[in-house]
Amino acid sequence: MTTAPPTAPAEASRPAGRGRRAPLRPLVLRLHFYAGVLIAPFLLVAAVTGLLYAGSFQAEKLVYDHELTVPVGERALPVSAQVAAARKAHPEGTVTAVRPAPEAGATTRVLLSGAEGVGPGHTLAVFVDPYTGKVRGALEQYGSTGALPLRTWIDELHRDLHLGEPGRLYSELAASWLWVIAGGGLVLWCSRRRALRGVRGTSGRRRTLGLHGTVGVWTAAGFLFLSATGLTWSAYAGANIDELRTSLGQATPSVSAAVAGGEHAGHGGAAGAGGTAGHGVGLDRVLAAARAKGLDDPVEIVPPADANSAWVVRQVQRGWPTKQDSVAVDPATGQVTDELRFADYPVLAKLTRWGIDLHTGVLFGLVNQIALALLALALILLILWGYRMWWQRNRGSAFGRPVPRGAWAEVPPYQLVPALAAVAVLGWFVPLLGIPLAGFLAVDIVLGEIAHRRGRRTYGAARGVK
Numbered sequence: 190m191t192t193a194p195p196t197a198p199a200e201a202s203r204p205a206g207r208g209r210r211a212p213l214r215p216l217v218l219r220l221h222f223y224a225g226v227l228i229a230p231f232l233l234v235a236a237v238t239g240l241l242y243a244g245s246f247q248a249e250k251l252v253y254d255h256e257l258t259v260p261v262g263e264r265a266l267p268v269s270a271q272v273a274a275a276r277k278a279h280p281e282g283t284v285t286a287v288r289p290a291p292e293a294g295a296t297t298r299v300l301l302s303g304a305e306g307v308g309p310g311h312t313l314a315v316f317v318d319p320y321t322g323k324v325r326g327a328l329e330q331y332g333s334t335g336a337l338p339l340r341t342w343i344d345e346l347h348r349d350l351h352l353g354e355p356g357r358l359y360s361e362l363a364a365s366w367l368w369v370i371a372g373g374g375l376v377l378w379c380s381r382r383r384a385l386r387g388v389r390g391t392s393g394r395r396r397t398l399g400l401h402g403t404v405g406v407w408t409a410a411g412f413l414f415l416s417a418t419g420l421t422w423s424a425y426a427g428a429n430i431d432e433l434r435t436s437l438g439q440a441t442p443s444v445s446a447a448v449a450g451g452e453h454a455g456h457g458g459a460a461g462a463g464g465t466a467g468h469g470v471g472l473d474r475v476l477a478a479a480r481a482k483g484l485d486d487p488v489e490i491v492p493p494a495d496a497n498s499a500w501v502v503r504q505v506q507r508g509w510p511t512k513q514d515s516v517a518v519d520p521a522t523g524q525v526t527d528e529l530r531f532a533d534y535p536v537l538a539k540l541t542r543w544g545i546d547l548h549t550g551v552l553f554g555l556v557n558q559i560a561l562a563l564l565a566l567a568l569i570l571l572i573l574w575g576y577r578m579w580w581q582r583n584r585g586s587a588f589g590r591p592v593p594r595g596a597w598a599e600v601p602p603y604q605l606v607p608a609l610a611a612v613a614v615l616g617w618f619v620p621l622l623g624i625p626l627a628g629f630l631a632v633d634i635v636l637g638e639i640a641h642r643r644g645r646r647t648y649g650a651a652r653g654v655k
Contacts, residue, residue, distance in 0.1 A: 214380050221373035223629060226579065228366040229572045235363040236572070238347035240565035243550055243558045245340040253337050256328060261294045262320025268297065268490075269472045274322040275299035275315040284492060285312060287472065288335070288505070290319040291487035300330065311341075334507060334551055357424050358621065364419035365426065365622040371412035374405045394581035401574040408567045415564065418548040421541055426619045439537035444515040444529040446498045469493070469520025475500045478518045478525055487512075493520050499527075507551040511542065 250257065268289050275297075276284070282301035290297045296316040304313035307329055314330040314337070317323070331341040349356030420426040434440050469475075476490060479502035491501040503515035513531035518524070534542070546552040550561050616623020 214377070217373050217376050221370060221377060224366055224370050224373070225572075225575050227629075228362070228370065228625075229575060231359055231363040232367060232370075232568060233572050234350070235347065235360060236565045236568040238343065240562055240569070241343045242340070242347050243562040243565060245343045246550060246558055247555070249337055249340045252339055253328065256316040256326040256337075257296060258294055259296055259318045259320065259325065262318075265290065265319040266322050267473050268476055270322060271297045271317045271319055272299050272472060274324060275301075275317050278324040279304065279313065279315050279327060281305060282307075282313060286492075287490045289476070289486065289488065289490070295319075296325055298330070298335065333505065334549070335505075354424070360419070361423040361426060362621045362625070364416050364423060365619050366625075367419075368413050368416035369622065371405070371409045371416070374402070375409045378402045378406050394578055397574050397578050397581060401571055401578065404567055404574075405571055408564060408571075411560075411564045412568065414544075415548060418544040420619065421545060423621075425621065429618050434537050434541070437537065439535040441538040441541065442529060442534065444501060444503070444517050445527045446494065446501050446517050448497060448499045448517075448519050448521075448526060469500070470518075470523040472500075474523045475502060475518045475520075478502075478523050479516050482514075482516050482525055482528060484514055484516060485512075504531075507542075507546045508554055509552055511546070511552075513542065 268287060271289075272284065272287055276299075279301060282304035284299060285302045286300040288298040288300070297319050299315040299317060300312040301307075301315065302312050307313050311329050311331045313327055314335070315327045316325040318325055328337050329341070330337060331344070336344055345351055348360055350359060421430055431440070472490060472492075476488075479488065479490075484502055484504055487505050489503055489505045491503070493500055499517040499519050501515060501517050504512035506512035511531060513534075515529045516525045517527040519526050531539070531542075543552060547557060548561075550558040553560075612626065613623075616626055
């Protein structure tokens with residue numbers, strides 16, 4: 190998504206040792222160039238699908254307006270009556286959760302697992318008018334944000350290209366390298382003279398480079414954020430991050446659903462007693478107990494997993510201010526047996542929650558989604574400008590000239606050794622950064638030696654690349 194800056198006479202005549210960081214610039218330039226050329230296709234796919242996802246929230250409201258909204262009535266029915274209406278219309282499957290209408294004019298969602306035609310990991314959401322008990326429809330739902338079919342399809346396209354676990358490698362590769370490319374571009378921009386940063390009055394490759402650099406600098410912080418947060422739930426780097434958080438005592442806690450005389454059996458499986466609203470003290474008393482503890486809407490009510498588990502009521506608001514408190518309620522007595530407040534989460538658990546929600550566009554609603562769309566558009570433009578600069582480096586051939594190899598040999602050992610150590614640690618922690626980088630270095634060294642033996646090896650400084 191980038192290439193080397195033009196060789197200006199004034200710049201080429203400057204001495205190579207113009208500061209302690211000067212020897213590193215050709216190395217950063219070469220890495221930025223090849224990472225841009227080779228990784229940009231993955232980033233382009235991530236940017237386009239991310240742009241679609243940023244608009245999916247508003248599209249979902251329009252497409253599923255009938256299921257999501259109802260005329261405001263005078264008085265809402267008990268939640269247990271709403272669940273009974275949903276079960277009458279859809280007796281298949283098991284009730285795994287209930288999301289009462291979060292505001293006036295919204296429907297209640299009754300979530301069923303095991304329904305025919307519903308994919309693994311998904312649930313069937315039955316939408317009930319809270320004022321009349323009429324079922325407005327049923328749609329497949331995915332994830333904690335309650336994504337419906339349209340947003341789910343776009344989300345999976347962005348995450349794994351609908352290829353399942355193997356497809357996740359593409360998005361992790363993009364996230365692993367986005368911060369490297371953005372950070373490298375920022376270093377290159379800052380190392381250039383101010384006179385070379387302008388765009389007005391320029392043309393050709395110089396103008397493309399100016400646009401690429403200016404937009405890249407203004408959006409670099411956003412790209413660094415998207416890369417970091419994207420890695421938190423990736424397959425390999427995400428597992429390492431989770432392990433690190435756990436070792437530091439910063440894992441995300443959960444409320445205990447165990448009741449006296451039993452062990453915690455988890456509350457994600459099939460609900461006890463068929464998941465009916467009448468299990469134990471009943472759904473309405475459970476909800477009232479949670480309300481008494483300050484859990485206001487939106488909430489999700491999870492029936493007991495088995496005879497030794499409690500009901501769990503948790504807030505599900507991911508917008509600002511975040512509402513993630515939860516309580517466990519004894520099904521026999523209706524008493525709260527455990528409480529967990531978001532304020533008591535470890536620092537890294539809070540930052541992870543906020544980071545993911547900001548990345549997915551729910552933390553600040555429409556403003557958040559517009560910001561993500563602008564970042565995606567900026568990334569698309571940067572990639573296109575980067576390839577255009579590559580083409581413009583040599584108009585007489587089908588492809589632009591690459592940045593000369595051998596830049597690493599010019600870096601002093603006191604800079605090169607710590608840099609290689611840092612890259613090794615990062616490569617182990619983020620394998621889809623480390624493995625391609627190691628492969629690139631191996632190929633680059635082999636090609637460099639071949640060129641050297643043939644007497645054609647040139648270094649960046651010798652070619653005027655600073």
